[in-house]
Amino acid sequence: MKMLLFAVLALPCLAAAQTAPPPLPLDPKIERLRDAALKDDLAYDITEGLTTEIGQRLAGTEAEARARTWAVARLKGLGFSNVHIETFDMPVWVRGEERAEIVAPFPQKLVIAALGNSGATPAAGLTGEVVAFDNVADLEAAPDARVRGKIVFVSHGMKPTQDGSSYGVFGAARRQGPSIASTKGAAAIVIRSIGTDYHRNPHTGVQAWAEGVRPIPAGALSLPDADQLQRILKRGRPVTMRLVLTPRNIGKRQSGNVIAEVPGRDRNAGIVLVGGHLDSWDLGTGAIDDAAGVAITTAAAKRVMQSGRPLRTIRVVWFGAEEVGLFGGLDYLAKHGAEKHAVIAESDFGADRVWKFDSKASAGAQPTVDLIARALAPLGIGKGSTSEASGSDIGPLSASGVPTFALRQDGTRYFDVHHTPDDTLDKIDPEQMRQNVAAWTAMIAIAANARVQFGPVAAAR
Numbered sequence: 001m002k003m004l005l006f007a008v009l010a011l012p013c014l015a016a017a018q019t020a021p022p023p024l025p026l027d028p029k030i031e032r033l034r035d036a037a038l039k040d041d042l043a044y045d046i047t048e049g050l051t052t053e054i055g056q057r058l059a060g061t062e063a064e065a066r067a068r069t070w071a072v073a074r075l076k077g078l079g080f081s082n083v084h085i086e087t088f089d090m091p092v093w094v095r096g097e098e099r100a101e102i103v104a105p106f107p108q109k110l111v112i113a114a115l116g117n118s119g120a121t122p123a124a125g126l127t128g129e130v131v132a133f134d135n136v137a138d139l140e141a142a143p144d145a146r147v148r149g150k151i152v153f154v155s156h157g158m159k160p161t162q163d164g165s166s167y168g169v170f171g172a173a174r175r176q177g178p179s180i181a182s183t184k185g186a187a188a189i190v191i192r193s194i195g196t197d198y199h200r201n202p203h204t205g206v207q208a209w210a211e212g213v214r215p216i217p218a219g220a221l222s223l224p225d226a227d228q229l230q231r232i233l234k235r236g237r238p239v240t241m242r243l244v245l246t247p248r249n250i251g252k253r254q255s256g257n258v259i260a261e262v263p264g265r266d267r268n269a270g271i272v273l274v275g276g277h278l279d280s281w282d283l284g285t286g287a288i289d290d291a292a293g294v295a296i297t298t299a300a301a302k303r304v305m306q307s308g309r310p311l312r313t314i315r316v317v318w319f320g321a322e323e324v325g326l327f328g329g330l331d332y333l334a335k336h337g338a339e340k341h342a343v344i345a346e347s348d349f350g351a352d353r354v355w356k357f358d359s360k361a362s363a364g365a366q367p368t369v370d371l372i373a374r375a376l377a378p379l380g381i382g383k384g385s386t387s388e389a390s391g392s393d394i395g396p397l398s399a400s401g402v403p404t405f406a407l408r409q410d411g412t413r414y415f416d417v418h419h420t421p422d423d424t425l426d427k428i429d430p431e432q433m434r435q436n437v438a439a440w441t442a443m444i445a446i447a448a449n450a451r452v453q454f455g456p457v458a459a460a461r
């Protein structure tokens, strides 16, 4: 490899310049649009409005319905076209009472929140001996007899990461732990919250019971409470816990996606889809997850709209029911999967600064990908993968082969507040949010006006 590199470097500069295609020119208009976004707080205003006038927006509830009405009024007010709601039905689970306490050897209360789709204890609670595991793999390897009839506790070693990848690795305690515990005959399961903060806030989140598995009560302890339980367990005496978790399944209810457009000049050029999700968990006000995402993408689309009619239609989607199982993304795929999407992108990782631009597009689109990367560079954003990009709600569409862009945000502090009562407006840093909007503005402006086919997506390069 070193020899080859030396040979390439040894070529005269002129020869190298003749073989590489010249980079596409970066329109100064795009640079001005991008830089103007750095002085604008529309995204913050949308986030402030949604989190103040609606607050929590649990999927399928009346609060989420009010949020859809709010979104339609806001998007129409901003001048978007074809603003409408597309409804769908989904099963709804709602939180009840939630308490946990150590009964013996050291009686005391712990802070707990039920995980999505948790089963319920009897109204008076459930008392059992705690059996603890350092991670979900240890639980899986344990003989059933060790677990049967007990309250399982599962810990993990999640630490903050810039790219948020630790959530995928350690989130198994929440995603798979409850089904494994139930299969082994456990009475209930409590996990160390899938989070990275040391506030006394539990992190909720969805988990789905594996096929045929009986739902059992499933909750998350805050990190300080999980530490406390581990210290008590280390004393070596049997630990008895009492749990009261009384969530309910209330049957099928209505949710929906809110859709708005900036009509393009050429209907055949394909749609540039951007968005985030409108629903939130019920504990906070869903500021970072994901009022910020719908606000950032909407503010950017609005800025591009103001600069003149784009070549392609820009479609902004505020997806419903993401948190509880991607129902909005799947409904969108069912209704719109056959339409031509030029490229899709989603913002659902808070509002901290974007640091990397990933893409999944055709080989022929690479000069345009490079052009976007150059437009993003002054914002401190580097070019990342050209073979991997996705998002949660757009995941099903992306997986079907639609070209996808991703503006990766700094996730170092995201899992401090994710899915907790602490997901509130004050966690949004307006300056970092402006940088997000500037990045999305540049990306959308180029993608919506480039006369290039972003698909078909090339095989991994």
Ligand SMILES: [Zn+2]
Pocket (backbone or CB within 6 Å): 277, 289, 290, 322, 348, 349
């Ligand atoms: Zn989210």
